[in-house]
Amino acid sequence: AQTVTQSQPEMSVQEAETVTLSCTYDTSESDYYLFWYKQPPSRQMILVIRQEAYKQQNATENRFSVNFQKAAKSFSLKISDSQLGDAAMYFCAYRSLLRDMRFGAGTRLTVKP
């Protein structure tokens, strides 16, 4: 079974600083896709970034980037120049051609002004 683990229930960061959210997953598949979703207080689920396992290059989206370590089954999210609007719950997710999307338990990020 595929499982997604987020070991940090809560994290905090000072505004303008950098923070890294951790995610590990367990799979026996070689081809799969990884996602980070953001859930602000509005409850809306917003896609932040995605990574295809076959790509060695780490995905980036403006201030958001990932550190994808396939051998270690690790997929961390780095947020640079943190802003107050980044405060949210962040979910790591796994999906493949054989499996539906599975989510981690989430990390609540607080941004301090």
Next chain:
Amino acid sequence: TAGITQAPTSQILAAGRSMTLRCTQDMRHNAMYWYRQDLGLGLRLIHYSNTAGTTGKGEVPDGYSVSRANTDDFPLTLASAVPSQTSVYFCASSPDWRGPGELFFGEGSRLTVL
């Protein structure tokens, strides 16, 4: 652009009563899903449909049923609600089931069973 519309936004329900959460999408996606979100557990799949006319069980299907009569609608029914079904429910869709693409989510329905 509406995307996925869920109703109701919030509901309080007495235990033993039935309830249908509605979900409609306007993106013509083949696949639709129902997840429940609980603190410390993330989102867990209840039921899915990979195309109109077919449905399947997810990770936590007990106490829930779904139907997919057409492409756009995917209602979730609780036949006899219990307090453990208190949760936030998300409907989602994607162009294909188990593909590489992202899921698109509705805004969620908060259900409290007393």
